[in-house]
Each structure stands twice: as structure tokens, then as C-alpha cells.
Amino acid sequence: MSKAFDPRDRYFKRAKAEGYRARSAYKLREILGSRRLLRKGWTVLDLGCAPGGFLQVLAEHVGKGGNVVGVDKVPIRSLSDSRIKTLVKDVEDASLVDELMSLHSSYDAVISDMAPATTGSAATDVARSIRLVERTLEISEKILRPGGVIVAKVFMGQGFEELVADFKERFRAVRVVRPEATRKRSRECFLVATGHRP
Ligand SMILES: C[S@@+](CC[C@H](N)C(=O)[O-])C[C@H]1O[C@@H](n2cnc3c(N)ncnc32)[C@H](O)[C@@H]1O
16 A cells, blocks of 8 residues: 655655755755766856745855856745856746846756646646746746756656757757655656757
8 A cells, every 4th residue: 555645744844854845955955976077166056946946056066166047937035145046937928038137148957846736637737837937947948057057946747758859959968857755646747858949
């Protein structure tokens, strides 16, 4: 029999103990840690950043000389870290790219943990998740430097293969990663794309 859903699982407890705002921090730590994807001094964009677990991990990875910009449609409680700037905005807002460019002329990496509000219909949730990743790609085409990196969460389902093919056209290497902290019954995985070819 499969284990019952436990919102306060060991990653939740570990996040509390280690001062991360969300258990999802461990997904990103696993993805970044094993692959040395980010470098010190980089400028990184985090889409869907609230409440801020990914922002904390990203700040650790870019170090003192780096910058992290977070965007979410809901407000983010300040992290009191001068490397982190946050914008409250829907990623579909047409003014977002200009606002991002006014902060930094280009970005070394774009991370997205965006997820749609779930509806109970898997097909609808998957379609909305794929749209959020397509929007991540649209934004990246404008701001991500050649050779840059994307890490984007997506729900697997209809349209996933086409999305991966789209990434493969624009990046030198694309991997599908399912971190250990992802809940067993979740449809989510992360696309990890390196070597942006604009
Ligand atoms: C799983 S949470 C992100 C958790 C975050 N990575 C962390 O570690 O704290 C997904 C976030 O995506 C955001 N989101 C969903 N659709 C969005 C959109 N269209 N524009 C901006 N943010 C969006 C939600 O508001 C939510 O905060």
C-alpha cells in the first residue's frame, strides 16, 4: 500500500530546522549540487519565487558577487539580502521583460518553479504547467545570454515530448530530472537545459 500524503514530511522538517522557507529548496539543491550548474558571480532569474526557498539556495550558489532576481504574482516577504531583488508580477505581463532588463542587461540562468493552481483535472493542470514553461522560454529568449542555463519545473503529460523537443532546438543539452524531494505521486519533473543557442 502506498504511503499516505504527509505535508510535514522529512524535507518539510529539515527546511524548518535549516531555515529554508520551503521544502522545495532541497529539490533545487539536489539539481544544482550534483551538476555544478551555476557559477559564483552569476546573475540568475527565479520565476515563481514565493515564498523564497529557491531564492535562498540561489543566493548561496552565486555567492557574494552574484545577483538573484525573483518574480512571483504573489508578494514575497523580504529576505533581507542585498543580492536578492524581487518583483510582484504575473509572468504573462508584457512589461516584465523590460523591467528585468532594467535591472540587468542579461542573465546567466533562468530558474522556474512556477506551478498553476491545481484544478483536479490532470489534463488542465498539465496544459497550464506547459504554458508556464513556454512563457519561461519566451522570456529567456530575450534575456538569457548565449551559453546560459534554464532549470524549469513542468508537469508531465500531453505536450511534454513536444516541449522537450523545443528545448532541444534551443539548448546544447537537455536533461529531465526528478529530484528525491519531489513527492512520489507528483507529475512534476525539471527540465535542465545548458548551452543556450539563441
Ligand atoms: C511551488 S511555488 C514556488 C516555490 C518557490 N520556488 C520556493 O522555493 O519558495 C509556485 C509559485 O509559482 C507562482 N506562479 C504561478 N503562476 C505564476 C505566474 N503566471 N506568474 C508568476 N508567478 C506564478 C505561484 O504564485 C507560486 O508562488
